Amino acid sequence: MVMSQIEQNAHDVLPKTNHDELARQQFVRSFKEHIVSNIHPGLRTTYEHRAKKRFEAANGASPSDKNDVASVMKPDPYYRMFSSLLRTSQEMMWSSVQLPVARSINELASSAAQADPIGSLRLDPDLPLPKYHSAVDIHCQPGGYHTEYIDGDVAQGAMYDRAVYIYAMGQMGRDNADMGDSVIAWIKNNYPDFSPKRILDMGCSVGHSTLPYTDAWPDAEVHAIDVAAPMLRYAHARAESKGKAVHFSQQNAEKTDFEDGSFDLVVSHILMHETSDKAVKNVMAECNRLLAPGGLMAHAETPPYEGMEPFDAFMLDWDSTNNNEPFWRRSHELDLPKLTTDAGFDADKMFSVMAPSAYQIADAERSGTFQGGDFGGGGVWFIYGCEKA
Numbered sequence: 001m002v003m004s005q006i007e008q009n010a011h012d013v014l015p016k017t018n019h020d021e022l023a024r025q026q027f028v029r030s031f032k033e034h035i036v037s038n039i040h041p042g043l044r045t046t047y048e049h050r051a052k053k054r055f056e057a058a059n060g061a062s063p064s065d066k067n068d069v070a071s072v073m074k075p076d077p078y079y080r081m082f083s084s085l086l087r088t089s090q091e092m093m094w095s096s097v098q099l100p101v102a103r104s105i106n107e108l109a110s111s112a113a114q115a116d117p118i119g120s121l122r123l124d125p126d127l128p129l130p131k132y133h134s135a136v137d138i139h140c141q142p143g144g145y146h147t148e149y150i151d152g153d154v155a156q157g158a159m160y161d162r163a164v165y166i167y168a169m170g171q172m173g174r175d176n177a178d179m180g181d182s183v184i185a186w187i188k189n190n191y192p193d194f195s196p197k198r199i200l201d202m203g204c205s206v207g208h209s210t211l212p213y214t215d216a217w218p219d220a221e222v223h224a225i226d227v228a229a230p231m232l233r234y235a236h237a238r239a240e241s242k243g244k245a246v247h248f249s250q251q252n253a254e255k256t257d258f259e260d261g262s263f264d265l266v267v268s269h270i271l272m273h274e275t276s277d278k279a280v281k282n283v284m285a286e287c288n289r290l291l292a293p294g295g296l297m298a299h300a301e302t303p304p305y306e307g308m309e310p311f312d313a314f315m316l317d318w319d320s321t322n323n324n325e326p327f328w329r330r331s332h333e334l335d336l337p338k339l340t341t342d343a344g345f346d347a348d349k350m351f352s353v354m355a356p357s358a359y360q361i362a363d364a365e366r367s368g369t370f371q372g373g374d375f376g377g378g379g380v381w382f383i384y385g386c387e388k389a
């Protein structure tokens with residue numbers, strides 16, 4: 001296994017690692033690369049040559065949906081070994097980022113507090129945390145997004161920044177910005193004359209996807225909201241360190257304090273699958289309220305089951321079954337036309353597409369293999385949204 005030499009871009013609040021901490025993080029990343037490249041492909045072979053045959057012998061028919069596949073894959077030793085390894089890599093990833101953050105929690109908080117504002121940070125200590133957010137440590141992140149250990153804490157944000165890089169094995173770029181860059185590339189490709197003046201990113205975490213919007217439309221005012229204060233403090237300090245003006249505020253995307261029609265573009269990136277069904281409906285309605293006529297809503301998500309082979313749909317459920325993602329499974333069953341029209345949008349203005357990864361396009365350009373980018377639906381990010389009439 002050859003590990004990529006590319007490292008995450010440093011900035012003022014990225015936790016510093018000593019030799020052993022970095023070695024541990026790099027081990028977790030290469031362990032995950034090994035699982036994905038060398039163990040994962042064996043799952044399909046196991047299914048085709050063992051589990052499926054077992055199902056057919058017992059039922060006289062092939063598996064017809066993901067539940068049929070689950071009935072023979074879940075007990076299979078190969079699937080169990082794969083799941084154990086991947087779950088272990090997730091737990092090791094969090095431990096590996098916790099150690100350097102715990103060691104420097106006070107310095108990180110004071111460094112974040114010294115950020116020299118070109119943007120802004122508005123916190124609301126009285127904002128209630130939604131239950132879907134606080135009741136479970138989502139994707140096994142110890143303490144979730146919101147836990148605070150000291151005054152002005154940024155620990156959860158610092159852990160998340162580094163963990164996303166390891167989790168994605170660098171595939172989201174040196175700033176973990178691929179989702180934002182990809183949504184922007186898709187919008188620019190499909191709406192070449194669109195030039196938003198006010199942009200809102202909902203569920204921004206540490207701003208990985210937010211910052212690309214400040215470069216894509218430099219004259220726009222960019223806002224970003226999240227319910228978790230440690231994420232926002234860290235996001236603000238990170239943005240300032242990179243010289244990007246973003247106005248962060250602690251708000252629930254289901255109901256914000258922004259005025260009606262005050263944005264031209266409202267986006268989110270992997271927010272929806274971490275909220276309840278009711279919350280998704282509320283967020284969509286809030287997007288409709290916040291958009292000015294002619295504005296655009298776009299949500300980047302993991303793909304729906306629709307059109308998938310039963311085996312792929314079963315594998316898509318892995319995170320719900322094994323990685324503390326309680327809403328992941330249901331988020332792939334959304335009735336998007338109904339959701340969009342119930343939120344007050346026009347059905348004929350809605351879109352949903354598998355958009356290409358901006359990082360993969362850039363990589364192909366660098367290596368001379370670029371063929372235009374597949375904006376016709378063969379990409380990796382699922383984007384759904386609507387134009388506001």
Ligand SMILES: C[S@@+](CC[C@H](N)C(=O)[O-])C[C@H]1O[C@@H](n2cnc3c(N)ncnc32)[C@H](O)[C@@H]1O
Pocket residue numbers: 130133145179180202203204205206207208209210225226227228231251252253254268269270271274275279
């Ligand atoms: C997976 S992270 C989003 C990642 C981020 N958008 C990015 O592209 O890097 C989900 C974030 O949504 C936030 N969140 C969850 N429910 C929310 C809500 N109702 N309103 C605002 N933020 C929310 C969480 O605190 C967390 O930071």
